Amino acid sequence: xxxxxxxxxxxxxxxxxxxxxxxxxxxxxxxxxxxxxxxxxxxxxxxxxxxxxxxxxxxxxxxxxxxxxxxxxxxxxxxxxxxxxxxxxxxxxxxxxxxxxxxxxxxxxxxxxxxxxxxxxxxxxxxxxxxxxxxxxxxxxxxxxxxxxxxxxxxxxxxxxxxxxxxxxxxxxxxxxxxxxxxxxxxxxxxxxxxxxxxxxxxxxxxxxxxxxxxxxxxxxxxxxxxxxxxxxxxxxxxxxxxxxxxxxxxxxxxxxxxxxxxxxxxxxxxxxxxxxxxxxxxxxxxxxxxxxxxxxx
Ligand SMILES: [Zn+2]
Numbered sequence: 066x067x068x069x070x071x072x073x074x075x076x077x078x079x080x081x082x083x084x085x086x087x088x089x090x091x092x093x094x095x096x097x098x099x100x101x102x103x104x105x106x107x108x109x110x111x112x113x114x115x116x117x118x119x120x121x122x123x124x125x126x127x128x129x130x131x132x133x134x135x136x137x138x139x140x141x142x143x144x145x146x147x148x149x150x151x152x153x154x155x156x157x158x159x160x161x162x163x164x165x166x167x168x169x170x171x172x173x174x175x176x177x178x179x180x181x182x183x184x185x186x187x188x189x190x191x192x193x194x195x196x197x198x199x200x201x202x203x204x205x206x207x208x209x210x211x212x213x214x215x216x217x218x219x220x221x222x223x224x225x226x227x228x229x230x231x232x233x234x235x236x237x238x239x240x241x242x243x244x245x246x247x248x249x250x251x252x253x254x255x256x257x258x259x260x261x262x263x264x265x266x267x268x269x270x271x272x273x274x275x276x277x278x279x280x281x282x283x284x285x286x287x288x289x290x291x292x293x294x295x296x297x298x299x300x301x302x303x304x305x306x307x308x309x310x311x312x313x314x315x316x317x318x319x320x321x322x323x324x325x326x327x328x329x330x331x332x333x334x335x336x337x338x339x340x341x342x343x344x345x346x347x348x349x350x351x352x353x354x355x356x357x358x359x360x361x362x363x
Contacts, residue, residue: 072335076172079155089147090121093134096338097345105137105347106130120147137347139186149173153183154344158337160326163307188318190343190351191325197352200242201272206231207290208258208282209245209297211304211316226313227253228320229266229282230293240292242328242354244270245300245320247313258282296327328354 073079083089102112102123109127124131135141140150152173156164170180212224227248232240246269252262263280271278281288300323308319329336343351 086146086148089151093345096341104130105132138345139190154340157187158340165307188322192318192321193351194354195321198354199272200231200233200270201275203234204271204275204278205290206280207293211301228297230297243296243324245324247317
């Protein structure tokens with residue numbers, strides 16, 4: 066990362082900073098290999114570069130393994146330019162507004178289907194990184210509802226989705242990593258979270274040796290983890306603003322996107338750089354969220 070890197074804050078600034086495919090290739094390179102090329106096969110630091118192809122090909126001088134910026138990543142095999150990918154990454158990185166496939170397809174001049182697929186793959190990278198990151202230490206979890214602001218009836222509305230909002234706490238007792246996870250309806254009876262819901266969440270999202278876990282799932286419980294409920298409410302609002310109502314099928318991905326941004330912000334990391342890094346990590350290594358792993362800009 067050059068020391069003169071400034072984070073673009075508007076699309077115009079982004080386009081000025083990354084006007085060409087070459088500028089984007091350089092950025093992906095320095096994000097993937099912050100201390101210079103490193104062979105994914107043997108770790109050697111020197112490569113022969115073939116630039117005649119659409120994307121540079123790097124051949125390791127030691128083991129002759131050939132690799133590229135996109136090999137094994139969510140971008141592998143894509144015919145979309147890195148410039149368009151980076152534009153999508155930039156747009157989805159913004160916290161004040163998200164992006165959707167309709168908007169993206171217009172900005173980067175691709176079909177709706179291509180734009181949808183790009184966003185889907187970027188979200189997939191975020192979700193995968195989150196799956197490998199378990200809550201630990203002191204963990205608090207509160208039940209929440211997404212979809213309908215208030216429904217006094219015992220029977221749930223089809224647009225109501227049950228969530229468990231969980232977090233690890235730092236020494237100050239504030240959330241240091243959050244998760245918002247949909248709870249399958251089989252775990253909720255007449256709006257009451259069954260024990261299976263919390264067991265399931267514990268098994269999937271909390272480190273196994275953690276013994277300081279507190280769940281609040283009672284519908285009329287007077288104790289609440291207000292910060293977690295506030296995150297759940299904020300997620301609902303931001304998802305509605307960007308997607309104008311969506312089905313359950315992709316809701317978890319959108320919740321993961323929301324949490325990904327919150328978590329990077331809690332760690333004072335730069336979303337645009339971290340997400341670019343995630344997109345250059347081969348699938349097999351996309352196993353955890355680690356903001357300390359990526360170069361940060363000043
Ligand atoms: Zn090698």
